Amino acid sequence: MIDVSAFNEALGIMFTSVGSWGWIVPGLIVGLVFSAIPGISITMAMAIVLPMSLYMDFFSAIVFLTSVYTGAGFGGSVPAILMNIPGSPSSFATTFDGYAMSQKGEHNEALGYALFASTLCGIAGYVLLLLVIEPLADIVLRIGPVEMFAVAIWGMMLLGSLGSTYISRGLLAAAFGILLGTVGMNTAGFTRGTLGLPVLLDGIAPIPAMIGLLAASQLLSLATRDYIIEAEGSREVSLRKILKGCWGTLKYPGVLLRGSIIGIIIGAVPGVGSSIGNLIAYAETKRTAKDSATFGKGNPKGVIAAESAVASGEGGSMATMLALGIPGGGATAILIAAFMMHNIVPGPSFIETQKPMVYAIILNNIVQAIVLLAVGIGFIYVASNIMKVRTRYVLPAILVIATLGTFAVTGEAAGPITLFVFALLGYALNRYQYPVSAVVVGILLGRMLETEFLRSYQLSGGNPLYVLERPGAMAIFAVMFISLAMTAWGKRKQNRAEAAEAEAMLRMQDEASHAHTPSKG
């Protein structure tokens, strides 16, 4: 647990380097603005500002870069809520209910929910990190391909929550997405489905495909409207409503807690990051909610679940980076580069010898999450004004930014072409009621599923009983099955109660009609 003397020293570092606190607000603004641009990922935002940190002292540099990281964690949710364009894969689940709330004229509240969930769970993630950084590192080291495969399967279970009218179409969409996600060279070196195009060797770029699939129908259909939201009264930008959303987040402590725990654990797994955490948190929240039927129609719990997992995932990812020196994702890889530029190598020896500095970094992240609340409210107040601009100005600008964003991902025309091809596919899938989200989940997780399945197969020699030797994987599968069984049991109980209620109503109606019928004879 926490080392008190190191903690006191960390407070000393914090208060003797007050100058470095000045980098928090600029860092947050950079993170918020960059990640709100579709296609500009957290990694890219941090890579752009990395050279600036060379001219700062070590603590200031880390404060600045982690502020960018914290800001970017929330920034992606702004276009996800307002335009249905997730700034990054980690904001994908936010679109489900965030955009639906926005369409109902509740964009102020939705952004408030997202911001407060992000802030609270960001703080929770780092507080927990402060307490369990060392044991968490031990757990992460025990995670192997079987556990990763289990996590990927857990992510795929979101498909059960998508609630399409036609299950068969949802399953075909998911299978198609998984296959698209496996295009290119797999870990065993086999190359499939590339059509001889070298750009497809690494697979289909997921961000351009995701923006194309999700945004296409929405953005193209906006051409028929004068404003993003037709009703004039719903377009207002209200600080009061944003704050109401912030306050409303506190009504759902269970959702926040579940999202945080899922976010921290998934975020700590190297190579997984928050792109799956938000999907799992959303699926689990929907599965356990009494009002699960309203998810996807603008239920605030959907926004809170997704955002809480993204924010707390940052803490988990930082744990792996600080304790093991292993980057959980691209952004933490940039942080490791920043450490190394100052001749510091994160990992077990860093924690052992520099514990006060580690605590100071974590404490500063908590401060950043608090400051994010103020900066974030200002940012979403400005960003929400997009609702008041006519689509004839918004649409060309957004489509151009999205296209250039996809170019920024791939560095060649393949990105924009992928966007266009998947925009057409997204339009057709929406037209015939196939859940586009299932294809996106498939593309995001397909490669990971195949890689981890293959590694598990190679390790086990094809013996399925190998899973019994992996307590971690068994625990994940057990949590999944228990959660599924409890949901099925709850649904059965609910259906029985509803049937009994309907029967009672019918009986009452019958009795009433008999009482009113005049007796013959």
Add this chain to the structure above:
Amino acid sequence: MRIGRHSYDIDYGHLSLVTFIAAVVFWYLLDARSVSLSVNNLLLVQPVAIFALAMYLFILPQCFHRVDAREAAKSPTQKDPLHVTIPSERSDVMRMLALGVSLGLMVFLLDVIGFDIAIFLFSAAAMAICGERRPLRLLLFSLGVTLVTIYGFRALISYPMHTMLL
């Protein structure tokens, strides 16, 4: 179409889409099998592809609607929470189509006529499609979008961006 005593409507659009998906899946399976029949290659791809093809066979009958049943059926869009409502009026569809074609032209012409010209032309076309008719606004706003995005992204990304004028 008549089968037995019942008349059927065929949803050709849906039939084309689902057949296209099945064709892509089938081609991908054949392509993967042509590379190698090793388990390391087909472990996930083959079962998922077979499952997708089975789903195709399951969905295929949904493209054929009995005329009387179709009229009686409830609109499924009312039930699906994540369904995106796509405008169906002819003028709206034409607008969306025009915007889609302009987007496609921009994407494929980026490397040919340069990012700056392609973005400028697309912005002007998109504004016109969305209803802007004042030439000065068309010109100035498109110019603004071009300048901001070209110079902005040039500052952000390290890849060379082919431009004609800027």
